[in-house]
Amino acid sequence: MRTLTGTGVTPLSGLGRVVWYADEVELGDPPDPSEIDADAERARLEDARSTAEADLESERERAEERVGEEEAEVFGAHVQFLNDPQLREDIEDAIEEGLPAEHAVREGFSGPIEQFEGMEGRMAERADDLRDVRDRLLRVLTDAGGTDLANLPEGSILLAERLTPSDTAKLDPERVAGFATVLGGRTSHAAIFARSLGLPAVVGVGDDLQDIEEGAELVVDGEAGEVIADPDESVRERAATIREVEIRRERVETADGRGIEVAANLGTLAELEGAVEQGADGVGLFRTEFLFLDRESPPDEDEQYETYREALSAFPDGRVVVRTLDVGGDKPIPYLDLPESENPFLGERGIRRSLGPDSELFESQLRALLRAAAGEGSLAVMFPLVSTVEELESAIEAVERVADDLEREGVEHAVPELGVMVETPGAVFVAEELAARVDFLSIGTNDLAQYVMAAARDDDRVADLHDPLHPPVLRAIARSVEAAHANDAWIGMCGEMAGDPALTELLVGLGLDELSMSAVTIPDVKAGVAESETDAAAALAKEALESPTKHAVTNLVDQ
Known part of the structure; x- marks a missing residue:
């Protein structure tokens, strides 16, 4: 064994x-260039591209049904790569130089793949996307089924x-x-x-x-x-052995009676049913990007309103936390003017775009959210990638302006709970000032670990650094919890860390009021909460925060 x-x-x-x-499709050596009919090879290439695009659209539809619209949007990015003008030109140039279509495809994709492999974070992941598109074309051209x-x-x-x-x-x-x-x-x-x-x-x-x-x-x-x-x-x-888990429909408390909300992270309405089935208390992160993807223009106010109301109706006794539009970084939207950046994660994304070039979209989204908040259910709204008090104050002012406009128009509305995503060191250092201005904070550990440790979340070379158990990340979490509670705000966590059952006791000890995760891990986390005792969990957290290394923290958790 x-x-x-x-x-x-x-x-x-x-x-x-x-x-x-x-x-991977194996290609032999190309024939002599004199044997190549460039026109015929270009025609083969176009036929293969049409077939590949049709297959991608079919796979996107299938993926939307099985895993959700946001996850399936990766196939939309593949269609864009397939039709990228520069890639097309490079491949056609290779054909003109005497390569058959399949060898030209391999040649045309080699440079961009190598370029993306040299980048960091989600941009490095684009190399895999390009390989996917390249191999799809090669399978069609060579009739290799795979x-x-x-x-x-x-x-x-x-x-x-x-x-x-x-x-x-x-x-x-x-x-x-x-x-x-x-x-x-x-x-x-x-x-x-x-x-x-x-x-x-x-x-x-x-x-x-x-x-x-x-x-x-x-x-x-x-x-x-x-x-x-x-x-x-x-x-x-x-x-x-078939894994049997207890689905707890009711809210859970620690062994000594401290209540902790266990919610679901969602990207699409299709995921609501699974969240309810797994016993989610509500939605701790509703990503709204999917509403804006895979279309030629943004959704209007009414379409957004109906979506938010549907989410609220699934949890009539729970809370639904909606994150406002978080684009930029690795989330391109074709109809928005998203500038290219060598390091998009340090550029214009999240609230920076909502307060800048996407201000009209932001206003439309806020109108829909405030209208939805007037109905049954408990709605909360949080702003992504806030790093300064000024950004938060500007966002709150935008909410107030929208509320005034709806009031003048006689439109039924309500101002929901407002919160901030804690994802940057900047937000951690001004967490007290942020918490004093909102109802809650929510820690996004994926980005927080990335920024605190200067380690791109999808770069295998620094994967060990992208771990929330590193003492700097744990201490950033603890500081944020203290700041929230000192200002009578509740605080949750919606990053991957929240959904790791092995870390539930540690998170209870750190003082989190809410944990939000993929639906599949909700039963285990609820069980972990119920088995935890507040004093023992707090002692574990204290020792972890005093530990100098990730190895020491990991040993504590394992014990």
Whole structure:
């Protein structure tokens, strides 16, 4: 029996037989340029591009049904790459120089892939997107079918160097017992899709994974972050046991009676049903970007209003926290003038755009939100990527202006709870001033860890630094909690850290009032809250905050 470790992305385990996935199309040497008919090759290229685009649209529709509209929008980005004018020109130039279409595609994509690989964060992830588009074109041009991921043998454990978004979206949870990859992190496309599909998954295992042979019996433990080859009988039985979790419909309290709200992170209305089924108390993060994606123009006020009301109706006794439009960084929208940036995560995104070039969209969204707040249910609104008091004051002034306008127009409305996303060191350092002006704070640990540790969230080379258990990140969280409570504001957490059941006691000890996560982990986190005792949790948090290294914190949590 051999155990390899990586990053577990779902609290699920699976047992099955290994199927290796290597879908790169092998091309031989190109023929002599004199044998190439450039016109015929251009025609082949255009036919392949049309076929690939149609396939992408079909896959986007399928992914929207299975994992949600926001996650499926990655296929929209692939269509844009497919039709990128510069890429088209480079490929056609290669054809003119005497390469057949498939070799020209490989040549045309090589430079951009290499360029993106040299970047950091989500921009580096674009290299995988480009590979996905390139390989799709090559499969069409060479008539290479590749592995049929949608029809893998029942009980398969899929292993791969990496899985692209379109790869992962094809996986059938009824057939696939889990997957593991050499590369990847907790916030990669593959990890996000795994959580949405409810698949056991471990990513970032490293090169040792490649030593596991096709057909070997394998356990993927997404909770422990382990891949176990040739498991013994006890491990097989444990992995094969159907995971039974108690769905708690009621709100939970710690063992000594402290109530903590456990909510769901949502990207689309399609995810509401799953959140309700898993026992979510409400919605701790409703990402509104999906409303603005995959369309030629932004949604109008009424469409947004209906969407927010539908979310509120799913939780009549709970709270729905809506994050205002958070674009920029890795979230492009075609009809917005989003400038290119070498480091978009440090550029114009979130509230910076809402108070600047997207101010009209911001006003329209606020009108819809204030109207929705007047109905049944409890609505809260939070602003993303706030770094200064001035930004928050400007956002609050915008809310007040919209409320005055609706009042003059005689439109029924209400001002909801207002809050701030704590995602930057700047927000941490002025957390007291921010909390004094709003009803709540919500910590986004994915971006907070990225900015505090100067470690891009999707760069495998610095994956260890992008961990919220590093003392600087933990201390930033603790400082934010203290600032909120000192100003009578409640504070939640909606980053990936909140959904890790192994960290629930630590978060209880840090003083969080609300935890919000992917729906699949809600039952485990609720169970963790119910088992925690406030004093013991506070002692754990105190010791963790005094620890000098991540290793020391990890040991505390493990114990």
